[in-house]
Amino acid sequence: xxxxxxxxxxxxxxxxxxxxxxxxxxxxxxxxxxxxxxxxxxxxxxxxxxxxxxxxxxxxxxxxxxxxxxxxxxxxxxxxxxxxxxxxxxxxxxxxxxxxxxxxxxxxxxxxxxxxxxxxxxxxxxxxxxxxxxxxxxxxxxxxxxxxxxxxxxxxxxxxxxxxxxxxxxxxxxxxxxxxxxxxxxxxxxxxxxxxxxxxxxxx
Amino acid sequence: xxxxxxxxxxxxxxxxxxxxxxxxxxxxxxxxxxxxxxxxxxxxxxxxxxxxxxxxxxxxxxxxxxxxxxxxxxxxxxxxxxxxxxxxxxxxxxxxxxxxxxxxxxxxxxxxxxxxxxxxxxxxxxxxxxxxxxxxxxxxxxxxxxxxxxxxxxxxxxxxxxxxxxxxxxxxxxxxxxxxxxxxxxxxxxxxxxxxxxxxxxxx
DNA sequence: TTGCAAAACGGGGTGGCCCTCCATATCGTA
DNA sequence: TACGATATGGAGGGCCACCCCGTTTTGCAA
Numbered sequence: 001x002x003x004x005x006x007x008x009x010x011x012x013x014x015x016x017x018x019x020x021x022x023x024x025x026x027x028x029x030x031x032x033x034x035x036x037x038x039x040x041x042x043x044x045x046x047x048x049x050x051x052x053x054x055x056x057x058x059x060x061x062x063x064x065x066x067x068x069x070x071x072x073x074x075x076x077x078x079x080x081x082x083x084x085x086x087x088x089x090x091x092x093x094x095x096x097x098x099x100x101x102x103x104x105x106x107x108x109x110x111x112x113x114x115x116x117x118x119x120x121x122x123x124x125x126x127x128x129x130x131x132x133x134x135x136x137x138x139x140x141x142x143x144x145x146x147x148x149x150x151x152x153x154x155x156x157x158x159x160x161x162x163x164x165x166x167x168x169x170x171x172x173x174x175x176x177x178x179x180x181x182x183x184x185x186x187x188x189x190x191x192x193x194x195x196x197x198x199x200x201x202x203x204x
Numbered sequence: 205x206x207x208x209x210x211x212x213x214x215x216x217x218x219x220x221x222x223x224x225x226x227x228x229x230x231x232x233x234x235x236x237x238x239x240x241x242x243x244x245x246x247x248x249x250x251x252x253x254x255x256x257x258x259x260x261x262x263x264x265x266x267x268x269x270x271x272x273x274x275x276x277x278x279x280x281x282x283x284x285x286x287x288x289x290x291x292x293x294x295x296x297x298x299x300x301x302x303x304x305x306x307x308x309x310x311x312x313x314x315x316x317x318x319x320x321x322x323x324x325x326x327x328x329x330x331x332x333x334x335x336x337x338x339x340x341x342x343x344x345x346x347x348x349x350x351x352x353x354x355x356x357x358x359x360x361x362x363x364x365x366x367x368x369x370x371x372x373x374x375x376x377x378x379x380x381x382x383x384x385x386x387x388x389x390x391x392x393x394x395x396x397x398x399x400x401x402x403x404x405x406x407x408x
Numbered sequence: 409t410t411g412c413a414a415a416a417c418g419g420g421g422t423g424g425c426c427c428t429c430c431a432t433a434t435c436g437t438a
Numbered sequence: 439t440a441c442g443a444t445a446t447g448g449a450g451g452g453c454c455a456c457c458c459c460g461t462t463t464t465g466c467a468a
Contacts, residue, residue: 021416043454163375219434220434
């Protein structure tokens with residue numbers, strides 16, 4: 001089964017028509033998801049793309065795969081942000097800022113959060129670099145630095161933090177003031193419910 | 205539209221056959237939900253209950269209503285737990301314990317978390333005491349006490365905390381070691397990611 | 409340029425789901 | 439017991455995911 005060239009240097013390159021349809025589907029999916037969320041009808045996406053539903057299913061055997069293709073760019077942007085933040089003099093601040101960015105992206109791309117989370121344990125060995133592992137790797141560095149600066153407990157993993165962020169986004173995704181709430185809850189989770197005897201966490 | 209007698213002392217009591225079917229449906233739904241989660245097929249539930257699908261829809265005009273009927277007992281148990289904990293000499297501990305109990309219930313009743321969250325803003329005025337408001341009220345007391353004991357920041361609401369708990373459960377719901385992870389993440393969220401310069405939160 | 413096998417396509421079928429209509433059956437009461 | 443109010447459930451409509459397989463397109467090689 002052929003893959004998007006960005007994923008793996010294809011053993012055999014996709015045929016021209018296949019690639020054309022692939023791109024059309026991803027574009028249509030992005031539109032549909034923006035309108036209707038991650039549960040958008042696959043048939044409608046195919047229709048929008050001017051493609052038979054079978055073609056969509058051939059290119060993307062699961063909804064998850066399609067979501068990953070749609071979100072790849074945004075995930076790459078997130079990874080780039082992480083790379084930038086690695087230079088921040090305050091590693092704790094950098095980590096918090098980045099988690100905030102993850103939350104913001106998740107909120108503005110309905111379904112990203114859920115999508116990333118499922119990727120965590122669907123055990124899909126054929127897909128080398130899922131969105132999930134990309135983000136995990138990007139965040140791991142930031143967490144490692146924060147830990148060295150004593151700004152994060154040693155028993156907290158990057159997986160924990162991402163799960164927390166995704167959980168929050170998932171929870172407030174369809175509330176009216178979702179973004180604001182996500183921000184609040186994330187800050188809350190990072191600093192704990194205790195009254196601030198400790199250094200108050202900077203807002204991001 | 206008749207209601208379960210537990211909800212409101214019925215203006216006119218349900219007919220015997222109606223009540224019988226109502227109970228059968230709830231029982232069947234509980235089984236199906238335990239097996240397949242909150243997204244269980246309504247038609248299968250009707251089939252299991254030996255009832256036409258129209259009957260199911262007549263008794264429960266939305267999936268949400270059915271879930272609430274199924275979970276009412278458990279929610280009442282949760283509220284009772286809260287009442288017990290109100291006597292705990294350590295209000296901070298009581299609150300944490302109760303949130304842990306909420307998490308455990310949510311995890312062991314797949315879909316409870318999501319169900320409760322949706323109830324938050326579906327604006328269903330006909331249903332007097334939804335699960336959501338029951339739990340919110342129960343938790344509000346515990347939080348108020350914790351706050352007075354300076355064990356919780358004043359800017360944290362019970363809605364925030366429940367959202368956090370539900371978010372976490374939602375996030376780890378279908379992971380193999382979900383319950384353990386939920387526990388970890390909840391503790392993490394309650395104490396914050398910072399290294400413990402402060403009183404370490406007791407495990408619940 | 410042309411021929412041809414491999415690759416890709418998509419219409420249409422299957423089966424599932426949610427939900428509604430309405431002719432029929434059941435219940436409670438006078 | 440008889441009758442009106444109440445409740446029932448099967449059939450059907452609309453939507454969906456997913457697959458089968460006859461047809462078309464592509465790219466390579468002669």
